Amino acid sequence: MGYMRIYGAITCNDVSSITEVSASSHAFGDALSFSSKITNSSVQVDELAFSQVLPKRAVLSPEQMVRAGLISDPAEAFRFSCFVGSGANAGRQPVSCPADLRYDPEKHAIKGTHREPITGGKWFEVVTETFAGFVAAPSASFEIKTVLGEVPGDTNTSLNNSSKTFELTNTTAPMDAIHTEGAPFLGPGVIRVFQPATCC
Numbered sequence: 177m178g179y180m181r182i183y184g185a186i187t188c189n190d191v192s193s194i195t196e197v198s199a200s201s202h203a204f205g206d207a208l209s210f211s212s213k214i215t216n217s218s219v220q221v222d223e224l225a226f227s228q229v230l231p232k233r234a235v236l237s238p239e240q241m242v243r244a245g246l247i248s249d250p251a252e253a254f255r256f257s258c259f260v261g262s263g264a265n266a267g268r269q270p271v272s273c274p275a276d277l278r279y280d281p282e283k284h285a286i287k288g289t290h291r292e293p294i295t296g297g298k299w300f301e302v303v304t305e306t307f308a309g310f311v312a313a314p315s316a317s318f319e320i321k322t323v324l325g326e327v328p329g330d331t332n333t334s335l336n337n338s339s340k341t342f343e344l345t346n347t348t349a350p351m352d353a354i355h356t357e358g359a360p361f362l363g364p365g366v367i368r369v370f371q372p373a374t375c376c
Contacts, residue, residue: 189296190217191224192335193322201343202308205246208235209306210340212322214290215299218331222293225325228286228304231318234344236309237281246307254279254286255305262298273302289325308344315345 191214198209212228238250247253256277259268277288290300311318321339330336 188329188331189219189221189327190331191215191221191294191324191327192217192332193226193324193338195228195320195322195338195340197320197340197342199342201345203345204308204310205244206308207305208308209303210320211301211303212338213299213301214294214322214324216294216296218296219329220293220295221327223289223291224294224300224327225289226287226302227280227283227321227323227325228302229321229323230284230286231320232284233311234309234316234318234342235284235306235320237284238279240309241307244310253306256286257303257305259301259303260292260298261301268301271300277302285323311344311346313346315343317341317343 193215194213196211196213198207202208210228212226214224214226236244236246236253238247238253241247241253242250256273258271258273258277260271261268271292274288274290277286279285280287286302286304288302292300294300319339319341322337324336327336
């Protein structure tokens, strides 16, 4: 019986993510900022795909933002900033965001691939700025999620994905109703609207 010696190395790493939202409560049209911090606690990760999955209605698509009057150009819907750092209390160093960072309309998500090494104890963060959408109830809670792609050698996947909950609230406003000839008359009252509206 013979044997062979096989030489090589097994690479292990441990990535995790933390999702944060700028404030716990927002109303329609408010500035909304959320971030995904991706940390590696062991060895090195050379490439990492990630997504920020957005809640429908609470974060509108670029086309919906244009129709709602929040922006005039769909390209203005999302603005990105990226940072790197080391340790829990280290300063954030601005870096260029991934070249493929973009909004994916099919997934209603921000997607990108970080292609710079993340060595043990260091992190990469992407901050996305947009506008809060709407909710049909007086208030409701929504989640923004960070989802990491597969990482070869990842020893613990339980903390790869993360989420953060925020509340979206409504305001009501009285608005005069104009009755047109031939339409059924419902009697005097007010119309309650859940976002700015113009009636003529």
